[in-house]
Amino acid sequence: MSQQKTLIPPHTHCKVCGKAIPVGKSYCSNECRESEVKSQQRAKRLSRIYTLFFIALMIIIILMTALTPRG
Ligand SMILES: [Zn+2]
Secondary structure (H helix, E strand, O other): OOOOOOOOOOEEEOOOOOOEEEOOOOOOOHHHHHHHHHHHHHHHHHHHHHHHHHHHHHHHHHHHHHHOOOO
């Protein structure tokens, strides 16, 4: 019985490019970190726009309901 054990030191992968990096780190370089931060900021802004759009839609629906005469 021979078990092949490949000893891979504990590591993780860069969130951006997927490079193997030491555990505890999230990115392989400052460039990758900055690009991730930028994309997160973009996503945050986009979700805020969606939230505002949803709120506006709710207000319109409420106004429409309030303005519609009830039979
Ligand atoms: Zn990277």
